[in-house]
Amino acid sequence: MNKLIVIVGPTASGKTELSIKLAKKYNAEIVSADSRQIYREMDIGTAKPLDLREIPHWLLDIKNPNRAYTVAEYKKDAVKIIRDIQKRGKLPILTGGTGLYVKAIVENLDIPKIKANPLLRAKIEKEVKEKGLEYIFQKLVKLDPEAAYVIDAKNPRRVIRALEITLLTKKPFSQQRKSGMPLFDILEIGISVPNENLKDRINLRVDEMIKNGLVNEVENLINKYGSKQQAFDAIGYREIIDFLKNKKTLEKATAEMKINTWHYAKRQITWFNADKKIKWIKSYKETKNLVQQFL
RNA sequence: GCCGGGGUAGCUCAGUGGUAGAGCACUGCUCUGAAAAAGCAGUGGUCGAAGGUCCGAUUCCUUUCCCCGGCA
Numbered sequence: 001m002n003k004l005i006v007i008v009g010p011t012a013s014g015k016t017e018l019s020i021k022l023a024k025k026y027n028a029e030i031v032s033a034d035s036r037q038i039y040r041e042m043d044i045g046t047a048k049p050l051d052l053r054e055i056p057h058w059l060l061d062i063k064n065p066n067r068a069y070t071v072a073e074y075k076k077d078a079v080k081i082i083r084d085i086q087k088r089g090k091l092p093i094l095t096g097g098t099g100l101y102v103k104a105i106v107e108n109l110d111i112p113k114i115k116a117n118p119l120l121r122a123k124i125e126k127e128v129k130e131k132g133l134e135y136i137f138q139k140l141v142k143l144d145p146e147a148a149y150v151i152d153a154k155n156p157r158r159v160i161r162a163l164e165i166t167l168l169t170k171k172p173f174s175q176q177r178k179s180g181m182p183l184f185d186i187l188e189i190g191i192s193v194p195n196e197n198l199k200d201r202i203n204l205r206v207d208e209m210i211k212n213g214l215v216n217e218v219e220n221l222i223n224k225y226g227s228k229q230q231a232f233d234a235i236g237y238r239e240i241i242d243f244l245k246n247k248k249t250l251e252k253a254t255a256e257m258k259i260n261t262w263h264y265a266k267r268q269i270t271w272f273n274a275d276k277k278i279k280w281i282k283s284y285k286e287t288k289n290l291v292q293q294f295l
Numbered sequence: 296g297c298c299g300g301g302g303u304a305g306c307u308c309a310g311u312g313g314u315a316g317a318g319c320a321c322u323g324c325u326c327u328g329a330a331a332a333a334g335c336a337g338u339g340g341u342c343g344a345a346g347g348u349c350c351g352a353u354u355c356c357u358u359u360c361c362c363c364g365g366c367a
Contacts, residue, residue: 011331034331035329035330035331035332036331045331046331068328068329069328069329070328070329070330071327071328071329071330072327072328073328074328075328097331098330098331099326099330100326100327100330100332101330103326103327104327107327109327110327111327111328112327112328113328114328115328116328116329117328121329152325152326152333152334152335154334154335155325155326155333155334155335156333156334157329157330157332157333157334158325158326158333158334161327161328161329164328165327165328173327176327177327178327179327230329230332233329233331233332234331234332235331236331237331238331259319259320260331261331264331266322266323267324267330267331268331270323270324270325271325271326271330274324274325274326
C-alpha cells in the first residue's frame, strides 16, 4: 500500500479543516507542504493549525527561523515521512499551499543535487549589478544554449540559479530539469472557492491575525533572530516588520497584507490549474466519494 | 464674497496645439536546492461641463460646476 492523498488549494481555502476531517475519518496522518509552517515560532502569521492532539501532523515546526530551508530538503523529509506513515499501515495526507513542494512529491522532481551556494550567488549578483542581467544571461546561454528557451531571461533568480548549476555541474541546467517515476499512488484533490468568497476569507483572516497578536509574534521573532531572515520574507512578517520599524502604519501594513495574500492566492490558483491531475471539489460529499473510490 | 492652487485610468499623479502616459490596483501567465520567493504580459480614459479661436483643442480663451488653502 503506497497510497497518498494530496490536498491543495489557495491560501485560506480551508485545506487544514478538510484534511483534519478526512484524517479523522480514514485514520490518516497529515504531512504539511507549507514552506513557512516549517518554522517554529511563526504561528499566527502562517495560520498554522493549532489543534494537533488528535491527528499527528508532520513537517510543522521543524526548523528555527534563522535556518534556510529548500525544496530539495523538503522532498527528502516528506518522502521519508510519507513512507514511514505507510509502513505503519496508516494513510498519509499531504496538504499545503506551496505548489513547488507539492510538485516535488507528486511529480517526483529530480532536483539538481547542487545546493544553494551563497558565495557564488553573491558573486553573480554583484556582476548583475555591475554589468546587467542581460550580460549574465548571455554568459549562461554560452554554456547552455538551450537555456535561452527555457530560462526567463528577465528573472534574476532563475538566471542565477541556472548559471550556478551549470557552472558547478559542468552540465547544462536545461537538461537537468527532470522528474522520475511516480513515487506513490496519488489522489490529488483541489479545493475550489469562488473568488469573491476567497477574498472575504482572506480579509477576515488577516484581521484575525492582527487581533490574535501577530504584531507581538513578529516583535519577539525579530528581537530573537533579527529582521533579515529568509523565513521572514513572508506575507504578514514583511509588512509587520516595516510597521515595527516605523516605515508604515499598522493600517497600511494590514491593507498590504490583504492585497499580498490575494496576489499569492491567485498565483497558487494559476500554479495548481496547470496540474491536470487535480480533481477540483466544491463540497465535502464530493471529496468523500473521491476518497472512497480511491481507497 | 475675493485671491490663489487644482479637477487626466479604480487610486496617487506626469504630460502635450496633432484625440494621452507612469506607479499601484485589476486580469492572465511563468516557475526543478530562496517558491508566502522571484519574474513576465495585458485590459483600462468621451483628459470636470458648455461654448469660442484654430485645418485641428485634453493643451489657448470665456463661462460654469466641484474640491483644497488663504483673506474677509
